Amino acid sequence: MVFIGTIQAHFQEWFAAQQAGFSKVMILTDAHVHAHCLTLFLEKSGLPPETPVLQIPAGEAHKTLQTAGWVWEKMLEARLDKKALLINLGGGVVSDLGGFCAALWKRGMRVVNVPTTLLAMVDAAIGGKTGVDMHYVKNIIGTFHNPLAVFVDPDFLQTLPLHEKRSGFGEMIKHAFLASDTLLIKAMHEGAGSFLPLDAANLANSISVKTDVIAVDPLETKGIRHLLNFGHTFGHAFESCLMESGRPVSHGEAVVAGMLCEAFVGYIKGHIPLEQVMRLHAICTSNNLYPQLPLQKDDADPLWRLMQQDKKNAHSEVMVCYPDVSFSYEKGEKPPNFFPPLHVSVDRALMQAALDFYFECYRPGFSGQVLNA
Ligand SMILES: NC(=O)c1ccc[n+]([C@@H]2O[C@H](COP(=O)([O-])OP(=O)(O)OC[C@H]3O[C@@H](n4cnc5c(N)ncnc54)[C@H](O)[C@@H]3O)[C@@H](O)[C@H]2O)c1
Numbered sequence: 046m047v048f049i050g051t052i053q054a055h056f057q058e059w060f061a062a063q064q065a066g067f068s069k070v071m072i073l074t075d076a077h078v079h080a081h082c083l084t085l086f087l088e089k090s091g092l093p094p095e096t097p098v099l100q101i102p103a104g105e106a107h108k109t110l111q112t113a114g115w116v117w118e119k120m121l122e123a124r125l126d127k128k129a130l131l132i133n134l135g136g137g138v139v140s141d142l143g144g145f146c147a148a149l150w151k152r153g154m155r156v157v158n159v160p161t162t163l164l165a166m167v168d169a170a171i172g173g174k175t176g177v178d179m180h181y182v183k184n185i186i187g188t189f190h191n192p193l194a195v196f197v198d199p200d201f202l203q204t205l206p207l208h209e210k211r212s213g214f215g216e217m218i219k220h221a222f223l224a225s226d227t228l229l230i231k232a233m234h235e236g237a238g239s240f241l242p243l244d245a246a247n248l249a250n251s252i253s254v255k256t257d258v259i260a261v262d263p264l265e266t267k268g269i270r271h272l273l274n275f276g277h278t279f280g281h282a283f284e285s286c287l288m289e290s291g292r293p294v295s296h297g298e299a300v301v302a303g304m305l306c307e308a309f310v311g312y313i314k315g316h317i318p319l320e321q322v323m324r325l326h327a328i329c330t331s332n333n334l335y336p337q338l339p340l341q342k343d344d345a346d347p348l349w350r351l352m353q354q355d356k357k358n359a360h361s362e363v364m365v366c367y368p369d370v371s372f373s374y375e376k377g378e379k380p381p382n383f384f385p386p387l388h389v390s391v392d393r394a395l396m397q398a399a400l401d402f403y404f405e406c407y408r409p410g411f412s413g414q415v416l417n418a
Contacts, residue, residue, distance in 0.1 A: 052089035068128040075103040081204040136162035137169030144175030148190030161201040163213025215297025220254035238332025257382040276304030282351035306399035337407040362390040
Protein backbone atom coordinates (compact mmCIF):
# COMPACT_ATOMS: atom_id res chain seq x y z
CA MET A 46 0.00 0.00 0.00
CA VAL A 47 1.48 3.35 -1.02
CA PHE A 48 0.19 6.46 0.80
CA ILE A 49 1.04 9.75 -0.89
CA GLY A 50 0.68 13.04 0.96
CA THR A 51 1.57 14.31 4.38
CA ILE A 52 2.68 11.76 6.95
CA GLN A 53 0.29 13.30 9.49
CA ALA A 54 -2.63 12.49 7.25
CA HIS A 55 -1.71 8.86 6.65
CA PHE A 56 0.84 7.43 9.04
CA GLN A 57 -0.88 8.26 12.31
CA GLU A 58 -4.16 6.70 11.24
CA TRP A 59 -2.46 3.66 9.75
CA PHE A 60 -0.26 3.18 12.80
CA ALA A 61 -3.16 3.52 15.24
CA ALA A 62 -4.97 0.81 13.36
CA GLN A 63 -1.95 -1.54 13.51
CA GLN A 64 -0.34 -0.69 16.81
CA ALA A 65 -1.67 -3.61 18.78
CA GLY A 66 0.24 -5.83 16.38
CA PHE A 67 3.76 -4.44 16.99
CA SER A 68 5.85 -5.53 19.95
CA LYS A 69 8.40 -2.75 19.32
CA VAL A 70 9.19 -0.10 16.71
CA MET A 71 12.70 0.68 15.49
CA ILE A 72 13.78 3.28 12.93
CA LEU A 73 16.65 2.66 10.53
CA THR A 74 18.19 5.74 8.93
CA ASP A 75 21.49 7.14 7.66
CA ALA A 76 23.58 10.02 8.97
CA HIS A 77 22.29 12.68 6.51
CA VAL A 78 18.66 11.70 6.89
CA HIS A 79 19.09 11.64 10.66
CA ALA A 80 20.26 15.25 10.47
CA HIS A 81 17.65 16.48 7.97
CA CYS A 82 14.51 14.40 8.38
CA LEU A 83 14.33 12.48 11.66
CA THR A 84 12.90 15.29 13.81
CA LEU A 85 10.36 16.13 11.11
CA PHE A 86 9.37 12.47 10.82
CA LEU A 87 8.95 12.04 14.59
CA GLU A 88 6.85 15.21 14.77
CA LYS A 89 4.69 14.27 11.82
CA SER A 90 4.30 10.59 12.70
CA GLY A 91 3.42 11.17 16.34
CA LEU A 92 5.89 8.44 17.38
CA PRO A 93 7.55 9.14 20.75
CA PRO A 94 10.92 10.95 20.55
CA GLU A 95 12.53 8.04 22.43
CA THR A 96 11.73 5.58 19.60
CA PRO A 97 14.98 3.61 19.07
CA VAL A 98 16.98 4.72 16.03
CA LEU A 99 19.71 2.79 14.23
CA GLN A 100 21.93 5.08 12.18
CA ILE A 101 24.20 3.81 9.41
CA PRO A 102 26.71 5.98 7.53
CA ALA A 103 25.27 7.59 4.36
CA GLY A 104 26.11 6.33 0.89
CA GLU A 105 26.09 3.31 -1.42
CA ALA A 106 29.46 2.17 -0.03
CA HIS A 107 27.61 1.13 3.13
CA LYS A 108 24.95 -1.01 1.43
CA THR A 109 26.91 -4.13 2.34
CA LEU A 110 26.64 -7.40 4.24
CA GLN A 111 28.93 -5.84 6.84
CA THR A 112 26.41 -3.06 7.56
CA ALA A 113 23.59 -5.62 7.52
CA GLY A 114 25.55 -7.63 10.12
CA TRP A 115 25.81 -4.52 12.30
CA VAL A 116 22.05 -3.93 12.00
CA TRP A 117 21.33 -7.54 13.01
CA GLU A 118 23.68 -7.18 16.02
CA LYS A 119 21.70 -4.14 17.13
CA MET A 120 18.39 -5.95 16.59
CA LEU A 121 19.67 -8.79 18.75
CA GLU A 122 20.75 -6.35 21.49
CA ALA A 123 17.31 -4.73 21.33
CA ARG A 124 15.70 -8.20 21.47
CA LEU A 125 13.50 -7.51 18.47
CA ASP A 126 11.06 -10.32 17.96
CA LYS A 127 9.09 -11.22 14.86
CA LYS A 128 6.27 -8.91 15.88
CA ALA A 129 8.45 -5.80 15.84
CA LEU A 130 8.25 -3.15 13.10
CA LEU A 131 11.24 -1.67 11.30
CA ILE A 132 10.74 1.78 9.74
CA ASN A 133 13.18 2.53 6.93
CA LEU A 134 13.54 6.31 6.90
CA GLY A 135 15.81 7.36 4.05
CA GLY A 136 16.75 6.92 0.43
CA GLY A 137 17.14 3.73 -1.58
CA VAL A 138 20.22 2.65 0.36
CA VAL A 139 18.26 2.58 3.62
CA SER A 140 15.17 0.88 2.13
CA ASP A 141 17.23 -1.73 0.24
CA LEU A 142 19.41 -2.53 3.26
CA GLY A 143 16.65 -2.29 5.87
CA GLY A 144 14.29 -4.39 3.76
CA PHE A 145 17.02 -7.00 3.35
CA CYS A 146 17.73 -7.08 7.10
CA ALA A 147 14.01 -7.34 7.88
CA ALA A 148 13.47 -10.11 5.33
CA LEU A 149 16.07 -12.32 6.98
CA TRP A 150 15.47 -11.37 10.63
CA LYS A 151 13.77 -14.38 12.19
CA ARG A 152 12.73 -15.34 8.63
CA GLY A 153 10.87 -12.10 8.11
CA MET A 154 9.77 -9.15 10.24
CA ARG A 155 7.46 -6.38 9.16
CA VAL A 156 8.77 -3.22 7.62
CA VAL A 157 7.46 0.11 6.34
CA ASN A 158 9.31 2.51 4.07
CA VAL A 159 9.34 6.27 4.51
CA PRO A 160 11.38 7.41 1.49
CA THR A 161 13.19 10.75 1.75
CA THR A 162 14.82 10.96 -1.71
CA LEU A 163 12.90 11.44 -4.94
CA LEU A 164 14.44 8.26 -6.31
CA ALA A 165 13.23 6.22 -3.35
CA MET A 166 9.77 7.86 -3.46
CA VAL A 167 9.06 6.94 -7.08
CA ASP A 168 11.16 3.79 -7.31
CA ALA A 169 13.42 2.18 -4.69
CA ALA A 170 11.00 2.09 -1.74
CA ILE A 171 8.28 0.46 -3.84
CA GLY A 172 7.99 -3.08 -5.10
CA GLY A 173 9.71 -5.21 -2.48
CA LYS A 174 13.18 -5.61 -4.02
CA THR A 175 15.78 -5.53 -1.26
CA GLY A 176 19.48 -6.22 -1.25
CA VAL A 177 23.08 -5.32 -0.64
CA ASP A 178 26.16 -4.93 -2.85
CA MET A 179 29.29 -7.07 -2.77
CA HIS A 180 32.73 -6.15 -4.12
CA TYR A 181 31.15 -3.20 -5.95
CA VAL A 182 28.64 -5.46 -7.74
CA LYS A 183 25.31 -3.80 -7.10
CA ASN A 184 22.41 -5.68 -5.51
CA ILE A 185 24.11 -9.04 -6.02
CA ILE A 186 22.67 -10.45 -2.78
CA GLY A 187 19.01 -9.80 -2.24
CA THR A 188 15.49 -10.99 -1.87
CA PHE A 189 11.92 -9.82 -2.30
CA HIS A 190 10.29 -8.54 0.89
CA ASN A 191 7.32 -6.25 0.51
CA PRO A 192 6.86 -3.40 2.97
CA LEU A 193 3.52 -3.35 4.79
CA ALA A 194 3.15 0.23 3.59
CA VAL A 195 5.09 3.06 1.96
CA PHE A 196 4.53 6.67 3.08
CA VAL A 197 5.54 9.20 0.44
CA ASP A 198 5.63 12.75 1.82
CA PRO A 199 7.00 15.39 -0.60
CA ASP A 200 7.93 17.59 2.40
CA PHE A 201 11.10 15.54 2.86
CA LEU A 202 12.34 16.73 -0.54
CA GLN A 203 12.89 20.24 0.80
CA THR A 204 16.36 19.39 2.06
CA LEU A 205 17.33 17.09 -0.81
CA PRO A 206 20.29 18.41 -2.83
CA LEU A 207 19.64 19.29 -6.49
CA HIS A 208 21.80 16.50 -7.91
CA GLU A 209 19.76 13.95 -5.91
CA LYS A 210 16.54 15.46 -7.32
CA ARG A 211 18.01 15.15 -10.79
CA SER A 212 18.77 11.50 -10.09
CA GLY A 213 15.19 10.73 -9.02
CA PHE A 214 13.67 12.75 -11.83
CA GLY A 215 15.48 10.46 -14.28
CA GLU A 216 13.31 7.60 -13.02
CA MET A 217 10.21 9.80 -13.35
CA ILE A 218 11.11 10.42 -17.01
CA LYS A 219 11.46 6.66 -17.41
CA HIS A 220 8.00 6.06 -15.94
CA ALA A 221 6.52 8.75 -18.22
CA PHE A 222 8.04 7.04 -21.27
CA LEU A 223 6.67 3.64 -20.20
CA ALA A 224 3.19 5.00 -19.54
CA SER A 225 0.53 4.31 -22.14
CA ASP A 226 -1.43 7.24 -20.73
CA THR A 227 0.48 9.95 -22.54
CA LEU A 228 -0.43 12.79 -20.15
CA LEU A 229 2.70 12.47 -18.07
CA ILE A 230 5.08 12.49 -21.04
CA LYS A 231 3.15 15.39 -22.60
CA ALA A 232 3.50 17.41 -19.40
CA MET A 233 7.20 16.66 -19.31
CA HIS A 234 7.58 17.60 -22.96
CA GLU A 235 5.79 20.90 -22.44
CA GLY A 236 8.06 21.72 -19.51
CA ALA A 237 11.13 20.23 -21.21
CA GLY A 238 14.34 21.25 -19.54
CA SER A 239 12.84 21.60 -16.06
CA PHE A 240 11.47 19.33 -13.36
CA LEU A 241 7.74 18.81 -13.10
CA PRO A 242 6.52 20.18 -9.78
CA LEU A 243 7.44 17.47 -7.26
CA ASP A 244 4.01 17.47 -5.65
CA ALA A 245 1.75 14.65 -4.51
CA ALA A 246 -0.17 14.53 -7.82
CA ASN A 247 2.90 14.16 -10.04
CA LEU A 248 4.55 11.71 -7.66
CA ALA A 249 1.34 9.65 -7.63
CA ASN A 250 1.24 9.54 -11.44
CA SER A 251 4.80 8.36 -11.61
CA ILE A 252 4.45 5.81 -8.82
CA SER A 253 1.32 4.34 -10.42
CA VAL A 254 3.33 3.26 -13.47
CA LYS A 255 5.67 1.24 -11.25
CA THR A 256 2.90 -0.23 -9.08
CA ASP A 257 0.86 -1.21 -12.15
CA VAL A 258 3.82 -3.00 -13.75
CA ILE A 259 4.58 -4.80 -10.49
CA ALA A 260 0.96 -5.80 -10.01
CA VAL A 261 1.12 -7.99 -13.14
CA ASP A 262 4.65 -9.34 -12.55
CA PRO A 263 5.52 -9.03 -8.85
CA LEU A 264 8.49 -11.41 -8.84
CA GLU A 265 9.89 -10.55 -12.30
CA THR A 266 9.00 -14.01 -13.63
CA LYS A 267 6.92 -12.93 -16.66
CA GLY A 268 9.36 -10.57 -18.35
CA ILE A 269 7.03 -7.61 -17.79
CA ARG A 270 8.77 -6.13 -14.73
CA HIS A 271 11.87 -5.89 -16.93
CA LEU A 272 10.20 -2.83 -18.46
CA LEU A 273 11.34 -0.95 -15.37
CA ASN A 274 14.89 -1.65 -16.54
CA PHE A 275 14.45 0.58 -19.59
CA GLY A 276 17.68 2.58 -19.85
CA HIS A 277 19.42 0.44 -17.26
CA THR A 278 21.57 -1.90 -19.42
CA PHE A 279 23.47 1.06 -20.86
CA GLY A 280 22.84 3.10 -17.70
CA HIS A 281 24.42 0.63 -15.27
CA ALA A 282 27.44 0.28 -17.56
CA PHE A 283 27.83 4.10 -17.67
CA GLU A 284 27.47 4.31 -13.89
CA SER A 285 30.05 1.57 -13.21
CA CYS A 286 32.52 2.70 -15.88
CA LEU A 287 32.48 6.30 -14.65
CA MET A 288 32.69 5.22 -11.01
CA GLU A 289 35.67 2.95 -11.67
CA SER A 290 37.51 5.72 -13.53
CA GLY A 291 36.92 8.37 -10.85
CA ARG A 292 34.22 10.31 -12.75
CA PRO A 293 31.14 9.29 -10.70
CA VAL A 294 27.63 10.30 -11.79
CA SER A 295 24.32 9.62 -10.07
CA HIS A 296 22.18 6.60 -10.91
CA GLY A 297 19.43 8.73 -12.49
CA GLU A 298 21.84 10.71 -14.65
CA ALA A 299 23.29 7.43 -15.95
CA VAL A 300 19.79 6.04 -16.59
CA VAL A 301 18.82 9.13 -18.60
CA ALA A 302 21.84 8.59 -20.85
CA GLY A 303 20.95 4.88 -21.00
CA MET A 304 17.38 5.68 -22.06
CA LEU A 305 18.61 7.85 -24.94
CA CYS A 306 20.82 4.96 -26.12
CA GLU A 307 18.12 2.31 -25.71
CA ALA A 308 15.48 4.49 -27.41
CA PHE A 309 17.93 4.73 -30.32
CA VAL A 310 18.20 0.91 -30.33
CA GLY A 311 14.37 0.80 -30.42
CA TYR A 312 14.37 3.19 -33.35
CA ILE A 313 16.93 1.14 -35.28
CA LYS A 314 14.94 -2.06 -34.62
CA GLY A 315 11.82 -0.30 -35.95
CA HIS A 316 9.91 -0.26 -32.65
CA ILE A 317 10.22 3.35 -31.46
CA PRO A 318 9.25 6.16 -33.86
CA LEU A 319 11.60 9.08 -34.45
CA GLU A 320 9.11 11.48 -32.88
CA GLN A 321 9.26 9.59 -29.56
CA VAL A 322 13.05 9.47 -29.53
CA MET A 323 13.19 13.22 -30.15
CA ARG A 324 10.62 13.85 -27.44
CA LEU A 325 12.79 11.98 -24.95
CA HIS A 326 15.80 13.91 -26.25
CA ALA A 327 14.04 17.25 -25.67
CA ILE A 328 12.92 16.31 -22.15
CA CYS A 329 16.39 15.20 -21.10
CA THR A 330 18.71 17.66 -22.80
CA SER A 331 16.79 21.00 -23.05
CA ASN A 332 18.15 23.68 -20.76
CA ASN A 333 21.02 21.29 -20.04
CA LEU A 334 18.75 19.51 -17.53
CA TYR A 335 20.96 16.45 -17.91
CA PRO A 336 24.40 17.55 -19.10
CA GLN A 337 26.40 15.12 -21.24
CA LEU A 338 28.06 12.42 -19.12
CA PRO A 339 31.86 12.70 -18.94
CA LEU A 340 32.24 9.75 -21.32
CA GLN A 341 34.97 9.48 -23.91
CA LYS A 342 35.03 7.65 -27.22
CA ASP A 343 37.58 5.13 -25.88
CA ASP A 344 35.22 4.16 -23.05
CA ALA A 345 33.36 2.00 -25.58
CA ASP A 346 35.36 -1.20 -24.91
CA PRO A 347 35.11 -1.10 -21.11
CA LEU A 348 31.42 -0.21 -21.46
CA TRP A 349 30.82 -3.23 -23.69
CA ARG A 350 32.61 -5.51 -21.20
CA LEU A 351 30.36 -4.17 -18.42
CA MET A 352 27.24 -4.67 -20.53
CA GLN A 353 28.26 -8.27 -21.17
CA GLN A 354 28.09 -8.87 -17.40
CA ASP A 355 24.61 -7.39 -17.00
CA LYS A 356 22.21 -9.48 -14.86
CA LYS A 357 19.48 -9.22 -17.51
CA ASN A 358 21.48 -10.92 -20.27
CA ALA A 359 20.25 -14.20 -21.70
CA HIS A 360 22.25 -16.93 -23.51
CA SER A 361 25.38 -14.70 -23.55
CA GLU A 362 23.54 -11.98 -25.46
CA VAL A 363 23.37 -8.41 -24.19
CA MET A 364 19.68 -7.61 -23.76
CA VAL A 365 17.80 -4.36 -23.45
CA CYS A 366 14.10 -3.93 -22.71
CA TYR A 367 12.04 -0.96 -23.86
CA PRO A 368 8.34 -0.18 -24.19
CA ASP A 369 6.58 -0.95 -27.44
CA VAL A 370 5.33 2.63 -27.72
CA SER A 371 3.57 2.02 -31.02
CA PHE A 372 1.50 -0.85 -29.63
CA SER A 373 -2.21 -0.23 -29.95
CA TYR A 374 -4.65 -2.11 -27.80
CA GLU A 375 -7.64 -3.90 -29.29
CA LYS A 376 -10.72 -1.73 -29.48
CA GLY A 377 -12.78 -2.18 -26.33
CA GLU A 378 -9.87 -3.68 -24.40
CA LYS A 379 -8.98 -1.67 -21.28
CA PRO A 380 -5.36 -0.73 -21.85
CA PRO A 381 -3.04 -1.07 -18.87
CA ASN A 382 -1.18 1.99 -17.63
CA PHE A 383 1.97 1.00 -19.53
CA PHE A 384 3.10 -0.18 -22.97
CA PRO A 385 4.07 -3.84 -23.35
CA PRO A 386 7.78 -4.70 -23.09
CA LEU A 387 10.03 -5.64 -25.98
CA HIS A 388 13.24 -7.55 -25.24
CA VAL A 389 15.93 -7.23 -27.90
CA SER A 390 19.58 -8.19 -28.14
CA VAL A 391 22.32 -5.67 -28.86
CA ASP A 392 25.62 -6.54 -30.52
CA ARG A 393 28.87 -4.60 -30.31
CA ALA A 394 28.17 -2.65 -33.52
CA LEU A 395 24.72 -1.53 -32.39
CA MET A 396 26.09 -0.61 -28.98
CA GLN A 397 28.69 1.58 -30.72
CA ALA A 398 26.03 3.20 -32.91
CA ALA A 399 23.91 3.96 -29.82
CA LEU A 400 26.91 5.48 -28.07
CA ASP A 401 27.70 7.61 -31.13
CA PHE A 402 24.05 8.70 -31.16
CA TYR A 403 24.37 9.71 -27.50
CA PHE A 404 27.32 11.99 -28.33
CA GLU A 405 25.33 13.43 -31.28
CA CYS A 406 22.46 14.28 -28.92
CA TYR A 407 24.65 16.97 -27.35
CA ARG A 408 25.90 18.50 -30.60
CA PRO A 409 24.54 22.07 -30.83
CA GLY A 410 21.62 22.17 -33.26
CA PHE A 411 21.07 18.40 -33.24
CA SER A 412 17.57 17.70 -34.52
CA GLY A 413 17.54 13.98 -35.14
CA GLN A 414 19.12 14.13 -38.60
CA VAL A 415 21.33 11.10 -37.81
CA LEU A 416 18.19 9.09 -37.30
CA ASN A 417 16.81 10.08 -40.67
CA ALA A 418 20.00 9.21 -42.51
N1 LIG B 1 14.81 -1.77 -4.60
C1 LIG B 1 14.58 -1.16 -5.75
O1 LIG B 1 13.63 -1.47 -6.48
C2 LIG B 1 15.51 -0.07 -6.19
C3 LIG B 1 15.20 0.71 -7.32
C4 LIG B 1 16.06 1.75 -7.67
C5 LIG B 1 17.20 2.00 -6.91
N2 LIG B 1 17.47 1.20 -5.83
C6 LIG B 1 18.66 1.45 -4.99
O2 LIG B 1 18.49 2.72 -4.38
C7 LIG B 1 19.80 3.24 -4.08
C8 LIG B 1 19.86 4.69 -4.49
O3 LIG B 1 18.87 5.39 -3.78
P1 LIG B 1 19.01 6.96 -3.49
O4 LIG B 1 19.29 7.66 -4.74
O5 LIG B 1 17.83 7.33 -2.69
O6 LIG B 1 20.38 7.03 -2.66
P2 LIG B 1 20.73 7.22 -1.12
O7 LIG B 1 19.85 6.43 -0.25
O8 LIG B 1 22.20 6.98 -1.00
O9 LIG B 1 20.42 8.77 -0.87
C9 LIG B 1 21.20 9.74 -1.55
C10 LIG B 1 21.81 10.74 -0.58
O10 LIG B 1 20.79 11.64 -0.13
C11 LIG B 1 20.80 11.72 1.30
N3 LIG B 1 19.44 12.03 1.67
C12 LIG B 1 18.36 11.22 1.66
N4 LIG B 1 17.26 11.91 1.92
C13 LIG B 1 17.62 13.19 2.13
C14 LIG B 1 16.90 14.38 2.42
N5 LIG B 1 15.58 14.39 2.47
N6 LIG B 1 17.60 15.52 2.59
C15 LIG B 1 18.97 15.54 2.45
N7 LIG B 1 19.69 14.44 2.14
C16 LIG B 1 19.02 13.28 1.98
C17 LIG B 1 21.32 10.37 1.73
O11 LIG B 1 21.85 10.42 3.02
C18 LIG B 1 22.39 10.12 0.68
O12 LIG B 1 23.57 10.82 1.01
C19 LIG B 1 20.81 2.37 -4.79
O13 LIG B 1 21.43 1.52 -3.86
C20 LIG B 1 19.95 1.55 -5.75
O14 LIG B 1 20.51 0.28 -6.01
C21 LIG B 1 16.65 0.18 -5.47
